[in-house]
Amino acid sequence: xxxxxxxxxxxxxxxxxxxxxxxxxxxxxxxxxxxxxxxxxxxxxxxxxxxxxxxxxxxxxxxxxxxxxxxxxxxxxxxxxxxxxxxxxxxxxxxxxxxxxxxxxxxxxxxxxxxxxxxxxxxxxxxxxxxxxxxxxxxxxxxxxxxxxxxxxxxxxxxxxxxxxxxxxxxxxxxxxxxxxxxxxxxxxxxxxxxxxxxxxxxxxxxxxxxxxxxxxxxxxxxxxxxxxxxxxxxxxxxxxxxxxxxxxxxxxxxxxxxxxxxxxxxxxxxxxxxxxxxxxxxxxxxxxxxxxxxxxxx
DNA sequence: GGCCAGGTGGCCA
DNA sequence: TGGCCACATGGC
Numbered sequence: 001x002x003x004x005x006x007x008x009x010x011x012x013x014x015x016x017x018x019x020x021x022x023x024x025x026x027x028x029x030x031x032x033x034x035x036x037x038x039x040x041x042x043x044x045x046x047x048x049x050x051x052x053x054x055x056x057x058x059x060x061x062x063x064x065x066x067x068x069x070x071x072x073x074x075x076x077x078x079x080x081x082x083x084x085x086x087x088x089x090x091x092x093x094x095x096x097x098x099x100x101x102x103x104x105x106x107x108x109x110x111x112x113x114x115x116x117x118x119x120x121x122x123x124x125x126x127x128x129x130x131x132x133x134x135x136x137x138x139x140x141x142x143x144x145x146x147x148x149x150x151x152x153x154x155x156x157x158x159x160x161x162x163x164x165x166x167x168x169x170x171x172x173x174x175x176x177x178x179x180x181x182x183x184x185x186x187x188x189x190x191x192x193x194x195x196x197x198x199x200x201x202x203x204x205x206x207x208x209x210x211x212x213x214x215x216x217x218x219x220x221x222x223x224x225x226x227x228x229x230x231x232x233x234x235x236x237x238x239x240x241x242x243x244x245x246x247x248x249x250x251x252x253x254x255x256x257x258x259x260x261x262x263x264x265x266x267x268x269x270x271x272x273x274x275x276x277x278x279x280x281x282x283x284x285x286x287x288x289x290x291x292x293x294x295x296x297x298x299x
Numbered sequence: 300g301g302c303c304a305g306g307t308g309g310c311c312a
Numbered sequence: 313t314g315g316c317c318a319c320a321t322g323g324c
Binding site: 137138139141142145146186187188189190191 | 318319320321322323
Binding site: 136142190194238254255 | 303304305306307308
């Protein structure tokens, strides 16, 4: 099979190792990591590509693409590069964030520990919503178990070099499933309804990443999303942070964030919401990165 | 056994 | 608006 190789130059403040470690900690059947690379299948307009990502000696990102569907064109090449730039959030300028964070009581420790980390995103908005809804209220390890069951029950299995990879289930398929079919994996009935509802909205193109990007006002985006059953302020901000990439997305109610602030600030208790508003006022415009680095402390 | 997990909607004053 | 409560399940 033909393999195409592309290079992407990396920002100064990007550490491949730190980002690989992060991905390793979140491996979920959709991609795989080893000591030096990340691999996954991606689908573009129904065409299948297998990509391998690693770093070269002169600090460039190397992307090898196997043309599984025999459909590789310059257009797909461009889309694959955009996908990688987006997944690793390569186009954001983080110097202003680091300048703020270096002198911030709560951020200086996480940015020193994880310098070079990026908000590795969830490019597929349906996946982002499902992951957020699954994670509501329950502990993260159980949420991971549910996600694993979700992917392996409804997703598509592919094999590459004898190893399993999965494609995330399509919103169209999930929208068509019965409550019982969804309930069997162990999530609450309400989560089944929420997920089926969002699947329907995405399948009908009533909700899309592009539309949310175009709103460009986080208050509007949150308002629109929280009108949907099962999407509260936390889920809305989570999706805007991990997928749509609003830099000021801020899931202020997040328990993990609270624990991370307690740890980073050596507090004897978790801060209150009002205290967090005070703390975060210094991060204006970079709340999403502040949150992502703080999460890394506790997950 | 009880309480908390990367919350949310529904009900009631 | 603000205060409960149920929700599925796992870990401590």
